[in-house]
Amino acid sequence: MAKHAVVIAGGGPTGMMLAAELALAKVDVAVVERRSNHVLVGSRAGGFHSRTIELLDQRGVAARFLAEGQVAQAAMIGTTVLDMSDFPTRHPYSLGIWQNQIERIMAAWIAELPVRIYYGCEVKGFSQDDSGVDVELSGGESLRAQYLVGCDGGRSVIRKAAGIEFPGWDPTRSNLIAEAEVTEEPPRGMRQDATGVHGLHRLEDGRTVRVVVTEQQLGPSSEPTLRDLRAALITVYGTDFGIHSPTWIARFTDMTRQAATCRAGRVLLAGDSAHVHYPAGGQGLSLGVHDAVNLGWKLAQVVKGTSAESLLDTYHDERHPVVARALRHTMALTVLQRPDERMKALVDLVSELAIMDEPRKRLAGIISGLDIHYELGEGHPLLGRRMPDLDLLTADGPLRVFTLLHDAKPVLLNLGEPGGFEITPWADRVQAIDAGYAGAWELPVLGAVTPPTALLIRPDGYVAWVGDGTDTGLRDALTTWFGSP
Numbered sequence: 001m002a003k004h005a006v007v008i009a010g011g012g013p014t015g016m017m018l019a020a021e022l023a024l025a026k027v028d029v030a031v032v033e034r035r036s037n038h039v040l041v042g043s044r045a046g047g048f049h050s051r052t053i054e055l056l057d058q059r060g061v062a063a064r065f066l067a068e069g070q071v072a073q074a075a076m077i078g079t080t081v082l083d084m085s086d087f088p089t090r091h092p093y094s095l096g097i098w099q100n101q102i103e104r105i106m107a108a109w110i111a112e113l114p115v116r117i118y119y120g121c122e123v124k125g126f127s128q129d130d131s132g133v134d135v136e137l138s139g140g141e142s143l144r145a146q147y148l149v150g151c152d153g154g155r156s157v158i159r160k161a162a163g164i165e166f167p168g169w170d171p172t173r174s175n176l177i178a179e180a181e182v183t184e185e186p187p188r189g190m191r192q193d194a195t196g197v198h199g200l201h202r203l204e205d206g207r208t209v210r211v212v213v214t215e216q217q218l219g220p221s222s223e224p225t226l227r228d229l230r231a232a233l234i235t236v237y238g239t240d241f242g243i244h245s246p247t248w249i250a251r252f253t254d255m256t257r258q259a260a261t262c263r264a265g266r267v268l269l270a271g272d273s274a275h276v277h278y279p280a281g282g283q284g285l286s287l288g289v290h291d292a293v294n295l296g297w298k299l300a301q302v303v304k305g306t307s308a309e310s311l312l313d314t315y316h317d318e319r320h321p322v323v324a325r326a327l328r329h330t331m332a333l334t335v336l337q338r339p340d341e342r343m344k345a346l347v348d349l350v351s352e353l354a355i356m357d358e359p360r361k362r363l364a365g366i367i368s369g370l371d372i373h374y375e376l377g378e379g380h381p382l383l384g385r386r387m388p389d390l391d392l393l394t395a396d397g398p399l400r401v402f403t404l405l406h407d408a409k410p411v412l413l414n415l416g417e418p419g420g421f422e423i424t425p426w427a428d429r430v431q432a433i434d435a436g437y438a439g440a441w442e443l444p445v446l447g448a449v450t451p452p453t454a455l456l457i458r459p460d461g462y463v464a465w466v467g468d469g470t471d472t473g474l475r476d477a478l479t480t481w482f483g484s485p
């Protein structure tokens with residue numbers, strides 16, 4: 001039986017991001033992926049938002065995605081675009097890029113890292129004991145791991161086998177999504193009616209059309225057919241545009257559910273396996289990537305023995321409320337996509353309010369992920385929030401904060417007197433950097449904050465301690481997050 005420190009079930013965006021995080025932390029990680037390679041049939045998600053671009057930038061790979069996508073102000077509520085171009089970030093926009101491109105780029109990235117991938121292999125179940133997990137694979141094989149992470153999508157086998165409840169809201173509407181060819185030229189743009197949104201767009205090859213159509217009645221859980229698609233198009237448009245030769249037909253719904261817990265002993269959940277929702281607002285892929293970046297370094301430290309297992313509980317404590325808030329936001333966006341006359345009145349009202357500065361920033365903060373705040377206690381507004389990518393000046397020259405995070409290692413950033421902190425017991429785990437910074441301190445949504453004199457930055461880019469000219473609380477923060485001295 002092959003052994004790995006961590007086995008990840010599912011090599012979608014969440015599984016690949018987690019594999020990269022663990023490999024960067026030098027943990028022996030393997031991914032078990034049902035598909036025979038990383039080609040994704042169907043374009044699926046259409047991109048991600050600002051904070052996700054920042055997370056990829058923290059690892060030095062954002063440019064690979066930016067080169068293939070198109071940046072745009074894509075966050076919306078009602079009919080109002082939530083323009084975030086004035087947010088203090090290097091990436092004040094969303095990135096339009098299809099999920100099959102995202103997965104191709106991610107797969108190429110993890111191929112550069114020491115990640116073992118078992119393609120064409122399915123996880124069937126597992127059993128855990130005090131020292132590890134036996135992961136049962138299709139074909140009768142099994143793997144032994146210290147930890148198993150289910151990144152196996154909304155129908156997660158891992159979540160079900162772990163007996164983790166998945167409470168939430170049943171579906172009330174369904175959409176068909178497909179890629180196919182047509183014989184009649186479809187109309188441009190999206191159409192909205194009392195059932196929801198519909199649209200046909202030509203893809204880059206000029207031949208394939210991507211279709212999204214809301215069904216009049218909630219569709220069954222069985223696989224949709226070309227016949228279903230034709231009928232749904234005729235109902236909305238009065239024609240099926242001669243649709244034929246589909247390469248992909250799928251159904252998605254507004255079912256909204258969240259796993260009651262992200263951890264059951266040595267088994268954890270991340271991404272769609274832990275939460276599902278309607279794609280309004282385009283947040284699903286981002287939520288999974290954020291889960292992976294929150295979990296990766298914690299799991300790595302526990303596997304290496306530098307931190308106690310209880311560090312893993314902070315993964316649930318931090319991500320569960322943040323995801324719950326995002327799910328509620330997608331439910332609100334979804335309802336606003338059904339403009340019968342009464343709903344249209346609400347859409348107009350919300351859209352009018354969202355043009356105003358304060359509501360625009362608040363809503364853009366949620367969709368972009370730039371307002372994420374992990375509850376790390378009272379203190380400076382930066383505590384538990386994202387570290388801005390500042391342009392620092394060091395003895396060796398200019399340096400961006402995100403460059404310091406490329407290897408997913410924590411940073412103690414001293415902006416005061418050089419050599420002001422003594423952290424020798426953590427020197428093998430934490431990078432200590434003396435630097436100067438002369439610019440403004442501004443956070444998205446919150447605005448200007450008091451300049452700190454030092455910061456302890458976690459590998460996920462969130463601030464674990466803020467200095468006020470002394471080292472009060474620093475040892476505690478180092479011990480809490482990066483283990484005993």
Ligand SMILES: Cc1cc2nc3c(=O)[nH]c(=O)nc-3n(C[C@H](O)[C@H](O)[C@H](O)COP(=O)(O)OP(=O)(O)OC[C@H]3O[C@@H](n4cnc5c(N)ncnc54)[C@H](O)[C@@H]3O)c2cc1C
Binds near residue numbers: 046284288
């Ligand atoms: C139409 C549509 C549009 C969307 N638009 C957006 C958008 O614009 N922006 C956005 O952020 N999100 C969007 N989403 C959501 C997004 O696609 C998902 O949130 C995202 O794919 C979740 O990633 P994941 O890795 O957690 O799960 P998945 O992408 O589902 O990956 C799971 C992986 O696990 C594998 N697998 C499953 N079971 C097993 C098993 N037992 N053993 C081994 N492997 C297994 C699968 O083959 C797959 O590769 C959209 C979704 C849909 C359907």
